Amino acid sequence: MDLSLSKEDLAIQSRARAFAEQHLFPHEIATDERKIKEKTLVEIRKQAIAHKLNAYNHTKKDGGHGYTPLQQVLICEEIGKATCGLWTVVFKASTPLKHGTKWQRETFLLPFNAGKGRSCYAITEKDAGSDPSYVKTKATKKKGKWVISGEKWFVTSADASSVVIVHAHVDGDPKKPTLFIVDKDAPGVKVKRIPQFMHSYVYEHYEMVFDKVTVDDNRRLGEVGQGxxxxxxxxxxxxxxxxxxxxxxxxxxxxxxxxxxxxxxxxxxxxxxxxxxxxxxxxxxxxxxxxxxxxxxxxxxxxxxxxxxxxxxxxxxxxxxxxxxxxxxxxxxxxxxxxxxxxxxxxxxxxxxxxxxxxxxxxxxxxxxxxxxxxxxxxxxxxxxxxxx
Ligand SMILES: Cc1cc2nc3c(=O)[nH]c(=O)nc-3n(C[C@H](O)[C@H](O)[C@H](O)COP(=O)(O)OP(=O)(O)OC[C@H]3O[C@@H](n4cnc5c(N)ncnc54)[C@H](O)[C@@H]3O)c2cc1C
The missing domain is CATH 1.20.140.10 (Butyryl-CoA Dehydrogenase, subunit A, domain 3)
Known part of the structure; x- marks a missing residue:
């Protein structure tokens, strides 16, 4: 049984450690005091690229570095030492985007893995927490387009995101959970509340309303029912x-x-x-x-x-x-x-x-x-x- 880390594993671990110590730790207090500046976040993202940490969980084909799951864990352990959720500034596209169509991969997956845009993930609702089958957000097809209505809670990093991946039930049927990629500034997308939490996370966790938001079918991520x-x-x-x-x-x-x-x-x-x-x-x-x-x-x-x-x-x-x-x-x-x-x-x-x-x-x-x-x-x-x- 070989329990040792390879030379490459150790190099990745040491890069991630140096990055966390030099580029995350110094900004913890400002983040805790809600005073971190956008230009600091831009610099952290730049350094994440320089340290080859962006998109650490994606393959090279998908714009990542092709790290093994063990190497990904080594990175998360090091950046996880930073407080106030600063590890999340190390950007990566939401995993399901890798299953997108060619257009979705080119429009969202590859740019997000390069730091151009970001997605957040909205499943939880007032009455649907541990049991997502109670999701009430509904998507209905009308004249070839999807009309999405509902309310989502705790949408982490929504303030830093350009799109929201919305988990909705097609026709209100819990047997048809489906994901949709919705632009955050699309008509009908509203921020209802920005609640504050126990931690001082670097980004916010929005409560959002989707009021008859209309999207083309090319925004459906995966099949109907695959959500x-x-x-x-x-x-x-x-x-x-x-x-x-x-x-x-x-x-x-x-x-x-x-x-x-x-x-x-x-x-x-x-x-x-x-x-x-x-x-x-x-x-x-x-x-x-x-x-x-x-x-x-x-x-x-x-x-x-x-x-x-x-x-x-x-x-x-x-x-x-x-x-x-x-x-x-x-x-x-x-x-x-x-x-x-x-x-x-x-x-x-x-x-x-x-x-x-x-x-x-x-x-x-x-x-x-x-x-x-x-x-x-x-x-x-x-x-x-x-x-x-
Ligand atoms: C800071 C923060 C960020 C979040 N970010 C996101 C996000 O980005 N996107 C998103 O969709 N969601 C997000 N969430 C929501 C999170 O995933 C839910 O809070 C979590 O799944 C629990 O749901 P709930 O809070 O509704 O609790 P509930 O499901 O109401 O549970 C309440 C209590 O009952 C217990 N319980 C429930 N069912 C059972 C059972 N069958 N057996 C035993 N005990 C049970 C739970 O363990 C818990 O102790 C976030 C939450 C927080 C606090």
């Missing part, structure tokens, strides 16, 4: 990505806490010499080791061409484990830092707020457990507890 399958493929990929961000967040918090435990003196000795602190650091290190082993193993298996059904099953496990691990580890890091860990200027305080959503978006922890429970029933416990074979 959920395309979304599921995207979920699988983003769940692994989130697991990698969480790993990076936990490592950064632990590094800050470890350094502080070394230099902070109370009762005449460094606090790391108190067993209470040392044991916390020990638990954090072991949690990270377990999470990293799990994530790299699954990423390596995906790189070797694992059956997509198994990838879906295991992506839920890594997302569940790593997001919950990050919550536990960052909480301990904050405790080690005492009052300083509670200050917004400390990255650990920001990570504490940042990682909470990782147990909610792209499927809550409960939904991941439902997937895992269902997979155990269908394929047997061995897909999680076994090894090989």
């Amino acid at each position: 959920f399958d395309l979304t599921k493929e995207w979920f699988t990929e983003t769940r692994i990505e989130i697991a990698a961000h969480c790993l990076g967040a936990a490592i950064r918090a632990t590094e800050v806490a470890n350094h502080y435990a070394e230099e902070r003196v109370q009762f005449g000795k460094p606090i790391r010499d108190f067993q209470a602190i040392e044991f916390m650091l020990a638990d954090m290190a072991v949690e990270i080791m377990a999470a990293k082993s799990l994530l790299y193993r699954v990423a390596a298996e995906v790189s070797e061409g694992m059956d997509p059904k198994l990838v879906h099953a295991r992506a839920s496990a890594v997302k569940l484990y790593n997001s919950e691990m990050a919550g536990r580890v960052v909480d301990k890091a904050l405790q080690i830092l005492g009052g300083r860990g509670y200050m917004r200027e400390n990255p650990v305080e920001r990570l504490y707020r940042d990682v909470r959503v990782d147990r909610i978006w792209e499927g809550t922890s409960e939904i991941q457990r439902m997937v895992i429970g269902g997979q155990i029933k269908k394929r047997g416990l061995g897909i999680y507890t076994g090894w090989g074979g």
Whole structure:
């Protein structure tokens, strides 16, 4: 069993680390204070290209770099160390666009992967969260065009996007979930509200209304009824990505806490010499080791061409484990830092707020457990507890 990273893997990892440290970390406080400037974001995007990180999850043919899933995880781990969601400035086209028509690939996929335009993804609604079959956004064909009406919640990065990929039910039929690529400035697209959240994410999460928005059939992404399958493929990929961000967040918090435990003196000795602190650091290190082993193993298996059904099953496990691990580890890091860990200027305080959503978006922890429970029933416990074979 070869567990080592190749020379190429290590080079990509070190490029991503340098990028995060030099081009993301310095802008965290401005982002937290909602003062980051557009010209800074432009510079970060330029640097993402210079470090060959844009479109990191796409093939060369699709305008990416052809990185393996393991290499993608290494990148997400490094950029995931940055707070306030700055990792999202490293742009990439939404995964389902790769399944588009020739026109859709040329108009959206390739330019978005080069940083010209961006898409956001709108599935969730007031009454459709964990269960997207309750989506009420409806698409009806009239005189050869699609008329889309409905309301979407939590549309992440909508402010930075030129198009919205809208998950709608054709004729209001939940058996016909379908994706549509809608221009953000098309007549009938309105921003209803810009709610604020626990984290200070670099972009906004809009509530949007689609009021009889009319689009040509060439804006339909995939077949009628294929929407959920395309979304599921995207979920699988983003769940692994989130697991990698969480790993990076936990490592950064632990590094800050470890350094502080070394230099902070109370009762005449460094606090790391108190067993209470040392044991916390020990638990954090072991949690990270377990999470990293799990994530790299699954990423390596995906790189070797694992059956997509198994990838879906295991992506839920890594997302569940790593997001919950990050919550536990960052909480301990904050405790080690005492009052300083509670200050917004400390990255650990920001990570504490940042990682909470990782147990909610792209499927809550409960939904991941439902997937895992269902997979155990269908394929047997061995897909999680076994090894090989
Ligand atoms: C910051 C942020 C950004 C987001 N970005 C996007 C985005 O870009 N696009 C998008 O479409 N959506 C986005 N979302 C929405 C996100 O995917 C949903 O919040 C998530 O899927 C959960 O849905 P919900 O909030 O409606 O909770 P609900 O589904 O109402 O769940 C409420 C609670 O019930 C539990 N629950 C639900 N069903 C079950 C069950 N069967 N068994 C056990 N427990 C259950 C849940 O786990 C949760 O604890 C975002 C959310 C946030 C907070």
